[in-house]
Amino acid sequence: MLGATEVTNTGNTYIMGDIGVYSGTAITGFYGTTENDGPGEFTGTAHQGDTVAEAGQADALAAYDEIEKIRTGEKPPALSLPR
Numbered sequence: 001m002l003g004a005t006e007v008t009n010t011g012n013t014y015i016m017g018d019i020g021v022y023s024g025t026a027i028t029g030f031y032g033t034t035e036n037d038g039p040g041e042f043t044g045t046a047h048q049g050d051t052v053a054e055a056g057q058a059d060a061l062a063a064y065d066e067i068e069k070i071r072t073g074e075k076p077p078a079l080s081l082p083r
Contacts, residue, residue: 001015001017001018001019001020001042002019002020002021002022002053002056002057002060003020003021003024003027004021004022004023004024004057005021005023005024005026006021006024006025006026006027006028007019007020007021007026007027007028007029007030008026008027008028008029009028009029009030009039009040010029011029011039011040012039012040013029013030013039013040013041014040014041014042015030015040015041015042015043015044016042016043016044017042017043017044018042018044018045018046018047018052019033019042019044019045019046019047020046020047020048020050020052020053020056021047021048021049021053022047022049022050022053022054022056022057023049023054023057024049025048025049026048027046027048030042030046032046033046033048034046034048
């Protein structure tokens with residue numbers, strides 16, 4: 001799961017994988033985070049404002065931008081393939 005300013009859980013949630021937030025740092029409602037306040041649980045690593053979460057946000061934005069180009073009919077740039 002990836003959030004921008006914060007990730008908040010209020011129920012008995014179980015996530016198989018990492019949780020990240022960037023550019024914020026707050027992840028609440030999960031055991032195993034800085035706040036460590038449950039009731040949610042996850043199997044991965046908490047990335048709270050670190051470089052992994054930052055890279056995830058950059059990748060998500062790049063993917064969104066590409067999908068938006070397809071949606072609006074913008075043609076991709078021509079590719080030059082090596083011979």
